[in-house]
Amino acid sequence: MKDTMTNQLDRIFHAQSVAVIGASRDDKKRGFQAIRTLLDEEFEGDIYPINPNEDMVLGIKCFRSILDVEKPVDCALITTPAKTVLPLLDECGRKGVAGVVIIAGGFGELGDRGRKIEQEIVDTAKRYNMRIIGPNTSGMISVVNRMNLVGIRNVPKGNIALLSQSGNIALNLITEAQLRSRQGYSYYVGVGNEADLKFHEYLNYFANDKNTKAIVMYVEGLREGRKFLQEAYKTTRHKPIILLKSGRSSTGMKSAGSHTGALAGISEVSRTAFRRAGIITIESADELFPAAETLACLPPIRNKRVAILADGGGHATIASDLLTDLGIEIPALEDSTVRKLREILPPNASLRNPVDVAGGTDSNPRIFADCARILLEDKRVGGLLIVGLFGGYGIRFSESLTFMEEDAAHQMGKFIDKYNKPIVLHSLYNYAKPHSLELLRYYNITVYESLDVACKCIGVLSQYGAYLKKYQQRSSFILNWKSKANVKCQKIISGAIQEGRASLPEHEAREILRQHGAPVPEDYLARTGEEAVALARRIRGEVVMKIVSPDILHKSDAGGVRLRLKTDDDVREAFNGIMESAKKYNPKAVLEGCLVTPMVDRGVEIIIGTKIDDQFGPVIMFGLGGILVEVVKDVAFRVLPISRKAARAMMKEIKSAPILNGVRGEPPVDRNSIADLLLVVSEIVESYPEIQEMDLNPVIAFEHSIAVVDARIILKKKANGKNAHNGK
């Protein structure tokens, strides 16, 4: 059973009929080019040119309006300028069109006025249950349906769906497939302004599309980051997503009052979030198509272990470096493997991994196939990278070697299915287009002239394989708002909102944490010096006193914190001292009194924080207190909610992780309790959508326990139902 959206998108991507609104006889106009392309590419459905001023375009009858077409129309392409779009769209709706591609720019990208018109377009489409691609897009191509609404000719057909926020980058990727691959595209969508259909909706469609084996994306920014993650998370279980994200440099960090706010950079958040969703993120445009091609063609590597087969030193050395950088192991080979290789290679060959045939194939390149077979049969080897000169032996030496290379290609090609392990080949002779390399591609072995690219392709096969192996243990990106809310805590937060407060004072934040099971030492609010003395007596050992005031955020700056208080006199004197300092610091501040809490011993200082990320909603940060967070910015981020596994991964991810294990003879800290606390914080954010930021700074960790020493909660500016629920 397909849902409504899938049905609509089916009607668009597999349209039986297309209307071209703005059809033209001027060959420089898009309304001409679109029809010509549909004809050239032999679109099998009906084509309806629409233009009130034309009778025929390219030999096809032209209609004055889409409403004049008798038969149903599945898809419409509007090629006319922005100001004409709205009434034309309304006609499409009345006609019952499933989807409309709007080419024109001049909408949301121009600012507020444009956004208003864009919204009208979306509202119109919604009224008719019609979907929109664009506006401000290069268009859409359903290669499988021979329906090309872009005008880029000869788009090679294949198994990769392409989603791009830039027409130029799409042109890049399509050209690359044309020139250097046997793989191609199932669909291309220029998502444009995403006024209606968005990245995650296309993703959902391609995830369930039988023509698509991999999805490649160029993204400058996401409108619905969390929905995108959810959709990606579902998709990558079955199909790889390969993504290039740009726009890093222009995205500055938000300045915010709390440490967390100041430290959480968007690119850091997206990096870990994408990885958790199983998305393969690519840094270099040169690697985008090859990575997609390789993932669409070859089985993933399940054990991160690769053999390198080379002829000569340099390429093997560079490949070893690059694969190591990519987290791939180049394992020692089994003894039997080395024995078998020794039988067929010359004495000066290197039989360790990387294997260097050292000229041993110069008179018989078939030996490459023998080596490949021996290496793939090795249980330690999860995939094979061949580097160097294969494909060029015939060119370098004599034609007869060409045929041997072709034989080797046929043999190696069949190994892919036989061993279910991938082979990626780097060849210096790719430019010469030898037949042997075309044969390898026929068998789905990918071939690259760039050693960097070939290594990266091995890298993504390994990354995807490792992801699939661990998939079950990961958590999804769905927030169950309010699911674990607690009446008492909800009351504290609602009270603060009713009183118009922007944040919760420390004792309220502590109470919420305590209610959710966090290890927060006892605390008491003292309104007078004598009350403080009485409360301090309840606590065994030394106490700490801190100012409580809604108007004082940075307590230490206000002289509002006193440590290690032992005697009644200490406490009394501290109370008066704190109140005086605070009054001096901010004469207008309302001073509620002092919080009296136990003095916590020295231990490892930890900081945990949360904030609302613009694109992904609630995120959590973990780091070690003091200079490591503030100066070295050594922190780990995750999109919430997190699993226990993710909590543990955050602890391992920071550079200062060894401190948690104990340095200089210290014992390790209580990692279980830290993981518990991270999960509690995750649960609290999920329970109270009114929370904007939390800041637990510091938490002190010991060998067998931890203690939250200070906590702060900032509320959303307008914590009304809507804002609160979508977590933005």
Place this chain on the structure above:
Amino acid sequence: MKDTMTNQLDRIFHAQSVAVIGASRDDKKRGFQAIRTLLDEEFEGDIYPINPNEDMVLGIKCFRSILDVEKPVDCALITTPAKTVLPLLDECGRKGVAGVVIIAGGFGELGDRGRKIEQEIVDTAKRYNMRIIGPNTSGMISVVNRMNLVGIRNVPKGNIALLSQSGNIALNLITEAQLRSRQGYSYYVGVGNEADLKFHEYLNYFANDKNTKAIVMYVEGLREGRKFLQEAYKTTRHKPIILLKSGRSSTGMKSAGSHTGALAGISEVSRTAFRRAGIITIESADELFPAAETLACLPPIRNKRVAILADGGGHATIASDLLTDLGIEIPALEDSTVRKLREILPPNASLRNPVDVAGGTDSNPRIFADCARILLEDKRVGGLLIVGLFGGYGIRFSESLTFMEEDAAHQMGKFIDKYNKPIVLHSLYNYAKPHSLELLRYYNITVYESLDVACKCIGVLSQYGAYLKKYQQRSSFILNWKSKANVKCQKIISGAIQEGRASLPEHEAREILRQHGAPVPEDYLARTGEEAVALARRIRGEVVMKIVSPDILHKSDAGGVRLRLKTDDDVREAFNGIMESAKKYNPKAVLEGCLVTPMVDRGVEIIIGTKIDDQFGPVIMFGLGGILVEVVKDVAFRVLPISRKAARAMMKEIKSAPILNGVRGEPPVDRNSIADLLLVVSEIVESYPEIQEMDLNPVIAFEHSIAVVDARIILKKKANGKNAHNGK
């Protein structure tokens, strides 16, 4: 006046006559191929095939021995196996040959036995004042002399000298020049085992060679790292050196007893050393030739500021990211520039930098030249990157646009000399080889299909320009051994060596530092408890006591350190306690007594260390004490000697640098004194070649002073004259 080495290399690279030893009529043999290539490439000098069993090879008279040739022979190529080389080499020497290329492998790369034969070869050559290229090399090509001793055909002639430790990588680079460039090579040398001629000697020759404008190198390891740096430093003032270094992954860190030893990774040292020598280090093999080509063709960028000119968004966004990552500024344009651009571009064009013509050149690509002129006239702009579709307007739209693109190419080409600013172009249509792009190359504008590569080329132009601008202020790599040695210190060190000690005890290390002007607090050696009490009285305030024993390296582990001692009783008790603990820790240790020193206040902990790097000799390390060095590995390295500027740069380079400026309200520390101390340490290492490692840990820094609290000096194992002087 040329020196002897240059004269010898002149005779080799500009040989008037070449002997091919091992000449053959078998076309599969190197001795055949070499002669055929010399003939094909029309080598203008004399060719002498040498083979006792042949009369003629390829129509040329063959000699039984090189000694039978009547005329002088400048250069010989030995193509025969390793075991035959030595007597043939002796004959070359007797004949007065200037240089011999030895192809065969089977020497030093096979281990000790091979190294012995290799040494015999070197000794033989030295006897005759003859130089050797190789052995174990693909050979040498003097393109300017039409002398090809490798067999790679059609090597394009140009201004780049190529030095490679891998024949495959050389083949890669030469193929790339053939396929995608108008630039080419002046020389190629496969350096092989570098038995005699080494990287730095070739560098010296190419530095002074008028045919060479840039030097590109593939390096797996350096034999004479420091000489290489010295030669590179001299060269890069006039000519860029572009270097790809591999072999990172196999180079593990050395495990060593001191912190410095454990932390100094070779790749980190080479990175900063290469940068200081002005070498452009490339990480990706794909970028190696383009970077060399661009630096050989175009003027460097002096102000790190670049304008981007694009048609469409995606490429401009990615380019902005990549250039920003490379440390390049994309500045706002002058008002007059924006005004001039507005006059020629459509209203939807983006006139800020990046400039997006937004289709404004679709009907007239000449506008690219107008935009380029306007941008290059802007004083803020140091160079121009054009990205996207130039070269493809004719292909996409109509032929007439082709001619306009060619006109634009002619115009832009002439801007290079006129403005002395570089233009690098990225074109999606490079694969189609349009004439306009060939024209750009004719004018030395470099053109790439990869956006990453184009950006990297702008990056290296900027990096080299910035280096040249700052060149004067940098320090060379020459160590003036013993130049500032001090009699007292020399005596301490000589004494230790005579006694067979591996390290200096703390008080001796302190004394050496003190003698060279380092701020080391007073210290006294107490041999009894009562002596300790008397000495402690001389010091105002609290004291620290530490065990003095040549057999105890880690004093704290032995219970050999006591802090904050106030009274006579404290001191007496501490002395006895320390001696007891030390005895228990190592009953065989010789205990000389305790060092009594003032207790230094809390401040910022610093670590300074030195060690002898395998490839580069003495290096210095700087970091902040405690977890930042030990856990986060946040350290800066420099090859010694260092300048004051370098000392200051090290302080800025570490991630924890803000701590030196004062965090959490602390005042900044005394950077001048830290710089002084780094220079003192540099001076000490230079003065006493016997020193293997120094470890100043910690040094405590305050607002107006610093204090060395602990110091250790380890001596070289065999601190004899020879080892000591070459610093290895």
